[in-house]
Amino acid sequence: MPPRLRPTRLEYVVDGLRLRAQLSAAALDAAGDAPEQRRRALDILKQALFRGRMIAKERLENGAGGIETARLLSGVTDEVVTALYDFTTVHVFRARNPTEGERLALMAVGGYGRGTLAPFSDLDLLFLRPYKQTAHAESVIEFMLYALWDLGFKVGHASRTIEECIRLSKEDFTIRTSILEARKLTGDEKLAEELTRRFANEVVKGTGAQFVAAKLKERDERHSRAGASRYLVEPNVKEGKGALRDLNTLFWIAQYLNPSAQARTDGIVHLEMFERQEVAAFLRAFDFLWAVRCHLHFATGRPEERLTFDLQPEIARRMGYGDRGDAPAVERFMRRYFLIAKEVGALTRVFAAKLESERVKSHPKGISRLLPGRGRPRKTMLEAGFHEEGGRLNIDTPEIFQADPINLLRLFRTADRRDLDLHPDAFTAATRSLTLITSKTRRDPRAAKVFLDILARGRDPQRTLTLMNEAGVLGRFLPEFGRVVAQMQFNMYHSYTVDEHTLRAVGVIAEIKAGRFAEDHPLSTAIMPLIDDPEALFLAMLLHDTGKGGAGGQEKAGARAARQACERLGQDRKRIELVAWLVEHHLVMSDYAQKRDVSDPRTVVDFARIVETPERLRLLLVLTVADIRAVGPGVWNGWKGQLLRELYAATEAVFRGGRGSDAAAAVRRYHENAAYDARMRLVAVDPAATAWAQAMEDAYFTSFAESEVQGHAALARRAEKGGAAAEGHIRPGLNASEVVVAAPDRPRLFVDLAQAVTAAGANVMGARVFTSRSGQALDVFYVQDVTGAAYGSDNAKALTRLAAALEAAARGEPIKTETKRLSDLGRAAAFSIIPTVMLDNDASEVSTVVEASGRDRPGLLVALAQPISEAGLSILSAHIDGYGERAVDAFYVVDADGKKLTDPKAMTSLKAGLMLALDEAEASASSKSRSNLQRARASVAR
Structure with a gap:
């Protein structure tokens, strides 16, 4: 990675005094010619803006941080906007004896108010007036807006009185949030101070819980629009789950609950509710995401917020990532991105714990359902070391994990069995106790039993394993899985990172087992009760992609990883070999079904020779269905389901009719008998089709239903x-x-x-x-x-x-x-x-x-x-x-x-x-x- 640079002093980038002197000189040189004055002023401002942006871009590409770059861009914009305001009010619409009603304050609001700006971000401005609009104020605002548009800015603006700001803030949380971050740029000092004072006293005071609930509801809706997973492989850096807006939400809430904090990104440092390591994690995530966002804007020349496949290699290069072994630069960069997104999720839970301790919320369904607290939550003792608190599972003391590291697994098993969300304090304690999970813990038979209870016998294994993954417990206990956490596959087929895809696939198997996909997967649902070893199925699904990027190819490397994991879990030899076989062959059934002709006897015979037993066939079908379904939205469809059902039925017929050298003969007999029966049924219903039926090949009659054959004959x-x-x-x-x-x-x-x-x-x-x-x-x-x-x-x-x-x-x-x-x-x-x-x-x-x-x-x-x-x-x-x-x-x-x-x-x-x-x-x-x-x-x- 490039070395970190010392921050650039703003006056080295844009000298405000010199800029204003240039504007004044231009105004005097073109006195009496208003269009020429404006043209010259815009040329000067464009040059200053371009120089500032290019310096920021150069420093970013040489290793400057994301927050530093965003602040530098905001500072450059401040100088340009305030210089334009001075030019407008001094040389264009000067009020020599301004009345009380002609006072005006220009304030930055929203993200711009926070003092961070991406290269092509919108400018959110508030023109603050004491009374109703005057002709002078209207002229100043109109001139400035047209000038800013000509400078290339997309401006979000409002012209309001203080009364209007207060009233609208009470009615609209979006306006309330923008004014929460309001920052005076220039103009009347007293107006800006009065807005800040009245906003704190009349809007913020006593409404903390209401604001928190509204912002987190807004966050849930945004996640729903942008994609509910933080592991989508083309993430939205601004609006996605685990992205900048999530950090902004935490900052807004923290600032709202503690208005004395500085209205800047690092204001969170001064909040007592955060510990040093949490502040460091916040700033680390914020800095990385801002760097990615600024690179995106500079690379595309537009306000691009989505990290699409075509941009990922370029951003990886700009951020200094290179190929390392078998890991391409783009996949290394994207893994870093998803680890940051994962850290943002953990920060949200930590933040929830702080709010919980202040009794801001008490509802059991997590931070996204935050409600005003009504006293301290009641505790209900559960099994040793755990209790229910406010509808969540908590620990009696963090020392419970030191006393027995297996309690790190029991925590999640208990949450699953009792259908409880984890208390943020318990979650935080678990994340800070990961080093307690050692090789001894991983080989402990008690730990293996608890883990398999969660994976194969749990109420909701996907949800529980996802919690374990976000806490870091899953990857620590199962290092083979830990190697693929946050790993992406640089292709358009997979919608999620490897770990997210895997956990979704485990969830699909659990839903098939519960009968929830009976209509979509009639075969899979029907054969689940016939499977002798469901634990092997769940283990194979959890480990099926652990070989990605491994030596010898994904399948062979995955089989080695599966053997290693199962041996450490103390599984017997029969199950170890079955799991390894399933992992090595987890793509075989989809390949044969989708790339081969199932009506060709050789296809079925070759597939049957690979599978060898009906039990493997059943396991492989469920595994294949879950794997395809978890790839991403729209990947699974009825067409693929039909192909798999046809291959399953034909292979099952082989196992019923013969083994080894008899397999081909069994398939041929199956097709010959089916074709003969279909011909006879067609002729009986439609005698005119006799000649056509005799002329058609056997393979045709085994490919279509009786009604379809009748329709084809008529056609x-x-x-x-x-x-x-x-x-x-x-x-x-x-x-x-x-x-x-x-x-x-x-x-x-x-x-x-x-x-x-x-x-x-x-x-x-x-x-x-x-x-x-x-x-x-x-x-x-x-x-x-x-x-x-x-x-x-x-x-x-x-x-x-x-x-x-x-x-x-x-x-x-x-x-x-x-x-x-x-x-x-x-x-x-x-x-x-x-x-x-x-x-x-x-x-x-x-x-x-x-x-x-x-x-x-x-x-x-x-x-x-x-x-x-x-x-x-x-x-x-x-x-x-x-x-x-x-x-x-x-x-x-x-x-x-x-x-x-x-x-x-x-x-x-x-x-x-x-x-x-x-x-x-x-x-x-x-x-x-x-x-x-x-x-x-x-x-x-x-």
């Missing part, structure tokens, strides 16, 4: 009459719409159909292609709109138009296409993705599996299907999977003779064509990323 007859036919249906249970096309098979048919889907603005989730022995193709597409909803769910006509477009494309009619602009790449341009292509002749009994992985973009499916078609290959099925910025598309293909692709030259040529399509997307992204950076730098320079 095929329509196609024979009209050359092609298509129809669409919304499938709510899949979060997708199904569009079926029947048409004579021909080269490029799949490419044309995929292109028509893309042109309609739809995203293909999956596709199946069946060709009858009579030469008719049946292509089934599952599509969503750009929001991830079933295509046409908000507009039925859109789905009708898509079916018509596919029908026209099947007949060979031209397709209207739209050229996608470079900007469509958006944030994904921040990521460097290495494209890969793999051809596998062992993954299927009848097809070559082509897997292409690269940057996701509109039209990628078409771009990949074209070289496959040009190679003279037929696509039997396409499986599309997205992981944020990366797409993985798998195609099952055969040559013109219906066989696998085996010619080395043809395989090399196909690989080259696919790599070219993937490389084009990567080149566009690199260009986009460079363009964004250049525009940002140009904006700051201006």
Whole structure:
């Protein structure tokens, strides 16, 4: 990290006396020419403002602190604003004999009043008047506002009397908060002092609990808007949970309850309710977050508050972070960010403890439900060492942890069992006792039992483990988990840090166990009671991502970490190996379900050989569902659920029908019997479909329900009459719409159909292609709109138009296409993705599996299907999977003779064509990323 610099004295940046002298000289030189006076004054002020900002930027990039930078920027702005006020009242609208009503005080309020300012923050100003508005005051205010706007400021302003300020403060907590931080810039001293005095006596006095409750309610609502987790991987530095506004809220409350404190950020140092280490933590967090915010503004040239993926590497570089081993600079920086956010959460609880001791609140649901206290909370003794106080779990004395460190775990188990929130005093004592958790404690069988009671048998393991994580107890007791605390994954797929994702996944398993997801996960819910070792499941979920960044890859490193953790917890060998196996293979089921064709017997056989037992199959299904569901909002959908259910059912049939070398035969028998039964049922209901049924392959009949088969047969007859036919249906249970096309098979048919889907603005989730022995193709597409909803769910006509477009494309009619602009790449341009292509002749009994992985973009499916078609290959099925910025598309293909692709030259040529399509997307992204950076730098320079 760069060395810390000594603070810059403001007069070295902007000399106020010299600035005013320049403005006076400009006014005299252009006397009688008001427009020229104004132009010259603005030029002088712009130069001073630009110089001040550039000095602040240079010092920030050389290691100056965030608070120092914010104060320097505020000081520069003070000089510019007050110089403008003097210019306005002396040279433009001078009142030579000002009346009582023409008195005016200019005050900074809000964040500006606190004396901290980001490079492109709004200016919050209060023009304070003694009486009603006068023509003179109106002219001064109007001139100043237009000048400030011309200087590039976004100004939030109000012109009020003291009476109006007092009245509105009583009615509106936002106004009350802004005036709480009011700071006189210039103008009438007595007016400003009177406002401060009356505000303290008439507004603040006796309303502490009311203000606290209002500010924390406001905080809850803000968290709800910005994201309820402090571990979102694209955090809002200003408004997010664990960000600057949370610290501001603590400061506002502290200042409101102790008006004698200095109205500055470090005023919190003078509050007796805080201890030295808590003040240090507050200032450390404040300084870091302010540094990030200032870098964000300077890097983008705008008031950007969100730390998006495309900005994170640049901010990491500016703050001096470099790569270290396998840890990229951006992930090191973001881990620091999330550790700070975690510390802000702990500060909130510490602050709550101080308020509790002063009896400002007494409600049991935590700081966010703060109410006026009514006397000292009653204590109810619980188990030894613990008691209930005001609806929260507290400890009798901090020495309880020294007497037996396992009490650090018992504290959380008791809170879970009795459904109690932790008292902030207990939470604080736990955070200060972490060193008591030693290797001896970690290997104590009593500690292991308490921990497993919380994890696998708790009432709400996610909530309890989250509390343990915020206190630092979880990572201290389980070092393998501690290594991934606050660790982010620099990709667009995961919405949370590794630890937050893991704890959410544990919560999903607990909810499945409680039957709360019966509709979404009917299989998972039904098989939970059949699982022999639920403790192994919970342990595997908690440890499944502990191998991220480890040697040998995530899966192998995770298995090693799981063995190590389970051995230390004293688990038996059978459970240790089961947990390690689940951790090592926790991605296998989702890979097979989403990237492979489950109707292909080889897929099921290979998966069954990996899983080996029905118990592992059950465990892996629940683990996979929870893992996907906890990735982030919108990642789980019915389509993925259906794929997993199909793979589970087919694999279960293997275990019922045979083992080892008999597995393939069992799958074939399963498909043959199912296809025969489906054909017979179709012919019985629709005799006219006999020929079509006999011509369709077995794989088709095992892929669709009886009603769907009947609909497809009718569609095929329509196609024979009209050359092609298509129809669409919304499938709510899949979060997708199904569009079926029947048409004579021909080269490029799949490419044309995929292109028509893309042109309609739809995203293909999956596709199946069946060709009858009579030469008719049946292509089934599952599509969503750009929001991830079933295509046409908000507009039925859109789905009708898509079916018509596919029908026209099947007949060979031209397709209207739209050229996608470079900007469509958006944030994904921040990521460097290495494209890969793999051809596998062992993954299927009848097809070559082509897997292409690269940057996701509109039209990628078409771009990949074209070289496959040009190679003279037929696509039997396409499986599309997205992981944020990366797409993985798998195609099952055969040559013109219906066989696998085996010619080395043809395989090399196909690989080259696919790599070219993937490389084009990567080149566009690199260009986009460079363009964004250049525009940002140009904006700051201006």
